[in-house]
Amino acid sequence: MIIARVVGNVVASQKQLSHEGKKILLLQPLDLKDEPMGELVVALDAVDAGVGDRVLAVQEGFSAMTSVGHIESPIDAAVIGVIDLVEIE
Amino acid sequence: MIIARVVGNVVASQKQLSHEGKKILLLQPLDLKDEPMGELVVALDAVDAGVGDRVLAVQEGFSAMTSVGHIESPIDAAVIGVIDLVEIE
Amino acid sequence: MIIARVVGNVVASQKQLSHEGKKILLLQPLDLKDEPMGELVVALDAVDAGVGDRVLAVQEGFSAMTSVGHIESPIDAAVIGVIDLVEIE
Amino acid sequence: MIIARVVGNVVASQKQLSHEGKKILLLQPLDLKDEPMGELVVALDAVDAGVGDRVLAVQEGFSAMTSVGHIESPIDAAVIGVIDLVEIE
Amino acid sequence: MIIARVVGNVVASQKQLSHEGKKILLLQPLDLKDEPMGELVVALDAVDAGVGDRVLAVQEGFSAMTSVGHIESPIDAAVIGVIDLVEIE
Numbered sequence: 063m064i065i066a067r068v069v070g071n072v073v074a075s076q077k078q079l080s081h082e083g084k085k086i087l088l089l090q091p092l093d094l095k096d097e098p099m100g101e102l103v104v105a106l107d108a109v110d111a112g113v114g115d116r117v118l119a120v121q122e123g124f125s126a127m128t129s130v131g132h133i134e135s136p137i138d139a140a141v142i143g144v145i146d147l148v149e150i151e
Numbered sequence: 152m153i154i155a156r157v158v159g160n161v162v163a164s165q166k167q168l169s170h171e172g173k174k175i176l177l178l179q180p181l182d183l184k185d186e187p188m189g190e191l192v193v194a195l196d197a198v199d200a201g202v203g204d205r206v207l208a209v210q211e212g213f214s215a216m217t218s219v220g221h222i223e224s225p226i227d228a229a230v231i232g233v234i235d236l237v238e239i240e
Numbered sequence: 241m242i243i244a245r246v247v248g249n250v251v252a253s254q255k256q257l258s259h260e261g262k263k264i265l266l267l268q269p270l271d272l273k274d275e276p277m278g279e280l281v282v283a284l285d286a287v288d289a290g291v292g293d294r295v296l297a298v299q300e301g302f303s304a305m306t307s308v309g310h311i312e313s314p315i316d317a318a319v320i321g322v323i324d325l326v327e328i329e
Numbered sequence: 330m331i332i333a334r335v336v337g338n339v340v341a342s343q344k345q346l347s348h349e350g351k352k353i354l355l356l357q358p359l360d361l362k363d364e365p366m367g368e369l370v371v372a373l374d375a376v377d378a379g380v381g382d383r384v385l386a387v388q389e390g391f392s393a394m395t396s397v398g399h400i401e402s403p404i405d406a407a408v409i410g411v412i413d414l415v416e417i418e
Numbered sequence: 419m420i421i422a423r424v425v426g427n428v429v430a431s432q433k434q435l436s437h438e439g440k441k442i443l444l445l446q447p448l449d450l451k452d453e454p455m456g457e458l459v460v461a462l463d464a465v466d467a468g469v470g471d472r473v474l475a476v477q478e479g480f481s482a483m484t485s486v487g488h489i490e491s492p493i494d495a496a497v498i499g500v501i502d503l504v505e506i507e
Contacts, residue, residue, distance in 0.1 A: 063264075063282040063283070063315065063316060063317055064282065065250070065282060069239055069240065070237065070238050070239035070240050071237075071238045072154070072207065072234060072236070072237050072238075073234070073235045073236040073237075073238070074207055074232035074233060074234045074235060075233065075235045086152075086207070088183075088237070088239065093279075094266075094280060099279075101182075101188075102183060104152040104153065104154060104207065105152070108314070113240045114240075118250065118252055118264070118282065120301065120314055120315060120316040121316060122211060122300060122301030122302075122316035123209065123211030123212065123213040123214035123215075123301065124211075124213045124214075124301040124302045124305065124391075124480075125301035125302075125304065125305055125314040125315055125316045126214065126301075126314065126316075127213065127214060127217065127314075128305065128313070128314040129314030135217070136197070136209055136214040136215065136216075136217040136218030136229065136231050137152065137209060137214055137231075138152060138209040138210060138211035138214045138215075139152055140314065142314050142315075143252035144252060144253065145250060145251070145252045146251045146252060146253045147250070147251040148248065148249075148250050148251075148266070149248050149249045149250075149251070150247055150248035150266065151247065151248050151291045151292075158417055158418065159415065159416050159417035159418055160415075160416045161332070161385065161412060161414070161415050161416075162412070162413045162414040162415075162416070163385055163410035163411060163412045163413060164411065164413045175330075175385070177361075177415070177416075177417065190360075190366075191361060193330040193331065193332060193385065194330070202418045203418075211389060212387065212389030212390065212391040212392035212393075213302075213389075213391045213392075213480075215392065216391065216392060216395065224395070225375070225387055225392040225393065225394075225395040225396030225407065225409050226330065226387060226392055226409075227330060227387040227388060227389035227392045228330055241442075241460040241461070241493065241494060241495055242460065243428070243460060271457075272444075272458065277457075286492070296428065296430055296442070296460065298479065298492055298493060298494040299494060300478060300479030300480075300494035301479065302391075302479040302480045302483070303479035303480075303482065303483060303492040303493055303494045304479075304492065305492075306483065306491070306492040307492030318492065320492050320493075321430035322430060322431065323428060323429070323430045324429045324430060324431045325428070325429040326426065326427075326428050326429075326444070327426050327427045327428075327429070328425055328426035328444065329425065329426050329427075329469045329470075336506055336507065337504065337505050337506035337507050338504075338505045338507075339421070339474065339501060339503070339504050339505075340501070340502045340503040340504075340505070341474055341499035341500060341501045341502060342500065342502045353419075353474070355450075355504070355505075355506065368449075368455075369450060371419040371420065371421060371474065372419070380507045381507075389478060390476065390478030390479065390480040390481035390482075391478075391480045391481075393481065394480070394481060394484065402484070403464070403476055403481040403482065403483075403484040403485030403496065403498050404419065404476060404481055404498075405419060405476040405477060405478035405481045406419055
């Protein structure tokens with residue numbers, strides 16, 4: 063999984079029916095100091111996250127599809143949690 | 152998922168039967184300013200996209216196969232949507 | 241699989257129900273001299289590992305999901321063993 | 330998928346029974362000018378391709394396994410088509 | 419798949435039960451001149467390979483799990499063959 067911040071949305075008029083009603087989010091991956099790290103990721107929203115949230119996202123097809131119900135949703139990335147705290151010991 | 156522009160086609164005479172009738176597209180990944188970024192991607196078309204369209208594509212086998220009906224279509228990338236708008240906040 | 245050391249935890253209040261009661265661990269990948277190598281990895285804990293443990297982790301969705309019981313747990317990385325010894329011949 | 334040229338074979342005496350009778354091919358990925366690009370790929374042959382052919386190959390396990398019949402064939406790359414033409418517009 | 423040489427073992431006392439009795443191998447990927455290339459890979463042994471053998475390995479979860487029987491073995495890499503010969507034409 064990656065830690066990322068939601069920074070925007072993607073709107074697609076012509077898409078798989080299974081995506082209807084779900085947000086497609088733009089994510090900026092973060093390092094442990096909450097600084098941007100690497101390129102943006104496009105992911106489906108499985109937990110009703112919004113712009114500004116720090117989230118946990120998967121980047122693999124089978125797990126992403128499971129996060130949104132699995133059947134007929136051909137995605138390879140999804141937001142699966144909103145993060146409260148990152149503890150480093 | 153990635154954001155990309157359709158830039159061409161691939162024609163293969165000897166291929167898996169399940170691909171018959173489906174287009175194999177050449178995609179140029181884009182950054183958020185719509186500038187080309189990184190190397191071309193070869194993907195099966197699941198939404199009847201055409202050259203010039205800005206699209207959303209998956210790059211994982213299970214999700215790509217699901218996008219085109221799943222059975223007997225051994226692909227690892229597919230175009231799953233035509234993009235209207237990318238909003239960054 | 242990768243060899244890594246557990247260095248912290250991630251706490252998410254809003255997440256997939258299937259993750260309830262399982263720890264989300266921060267892992268630092270190691271080289272063969274036990275020195276840090278590359279970026280941190282976020283993984284679900286399948287073997288009750290703790291901070292300081294040297295562990296074996298998978299980084300693929302289907303195997304990660306299998307390690308924690310598979311159904312309804314949309315993850316793409318998991319800790320699957322605590323390492324005692326690495327032998328190079 | 331990637332576009333590649335078949336440049337050789339791998340012979341393995343001790344291997345999964347499911348591979349018996351199938352060729353293991355060495356592929357050189359190509360750029361759009363048919364020039365070599367990046368490192369060689371080892372893939373199972375699903376379409377009876379030969380040395381010199383320009384081919385389409387998948388690089389993901391589930392799709393590779395599907396291309397050769399799926400059951401009991403633990404591969405993560407396969408040649409799924411012989412290319413006639415690449416059109417860039 | 420990758421071509422690699424077996425260079426060592428990993429011993430884990432606390433691990434998934436499905437791994438009991440199977441060796442966890444350290445692999446050094448090789449280029450076509452049999453020179454080391456890139457970082458070590460940790461993989462489960464599906465063909466009884468030993469230190470010094472030149473092997474073929476998969477690096478994807480679904481195929482790795484299939485190579486060792488599939489059920490309850492959460493791995494993302496496996497040795498699937500011992501190589502006799504690599505022919506480049």
